Amino acid sequence: MSTAFSLTPLFRHSVGFDRFNDLFESAMRNESGSSYPPYNVEKYADDKYRIVVAAAGFQEEDLELQVERGVLTVTGSKRESQGESVTYLYQGIAQRAFKLSFRLADHIEVKSAALANGLLNIDLVRIIPEEAKAKRIPIGATTPALQN
Numbered sequence: 166m167s168t169a170f171s172l173t174p175l176f177r178h179s180v181g182f183d184r185f186n187d188l189f190e191s192a193m194r195n196e197s198g199s200s201y202p203p204y205n206v207e208k209y210a211d212d213k214y215r216i217v218v219a220a221a222g223f224q225e226e227d228l229e230l231q232v233e234r235g236v237l238t239v240t241g242s243k244r245e246s247q248g249e250s251v252t253y254l255y256q257g258i259a260q261r262a263f264k265l266s267f268r269l270a271d272h273i274e275v276k277s278a279a280l281a282n283g284l285l286n287i288d289l290v291r292i293i294p295e296e297a298k299a300k301r302i303p304i305g306a307t308t309p310a311l312q313n
Contacts, residue, residue: 202219204218204219212291213289213290214291216286216289217285219283222243223283224280227242228241235271236266237267237269239287240263242262275288276288
C-alpha cells in the first residue's frame with residue numbers, strides 16, 4: 166500500500182503560482198469539476214507560459230476568452246450547423262459546450278491566443294513592474310558606523 170499522492174491536480178488550474186496556499190484553496194473548492202476538454206499548462210521560461218486547450222471541431226467564433234479579477238476563463242459553445250442534416254453513426258469527437266477557468270498569479274498577462282490544428286494556444290507572460298522587482302542595495306565601506 167502506497168501513501169504517496171500526486172500534486173498534479175494542484176497545478177492544473179493555476180499558472181505562475183509559487184505559493185501553495187492558494188493552490189490548496191483552489192483544489193479544495195474544485196472550481197471546474199470537469200476535465201473536458203483536455204488541456205496542458207506549459208512553462209517555457211521563468212516568465213513565459215502557455216495553456217493549450219484541445220478544441221477539436223471548434224472554430225474561432227465558437228470560442229471566447231475573458232480575463233476578470235485574475236481569472237482567465239475559456240468558454241466554448243458549438244453553434245448549430247445550418248442546412249446540414251447529418252446522422253452520426255458514431256460520434257467520438259465531443260463538441261459539447263465547455264467552460265475552463267484558470268487563476269492567474271500576480272502580474273501574469275495574456276499575451277496572445279491562436280487556434281491552429283484543433284488546438285487553442287494561449288500565451289501568457291509575467292510582467293513585473295519596476296517597483297515590484299527586487300533591488301540590490303550596495304554596501305558602502307566609506308562611511309563609518311555610528312558609535313554611542
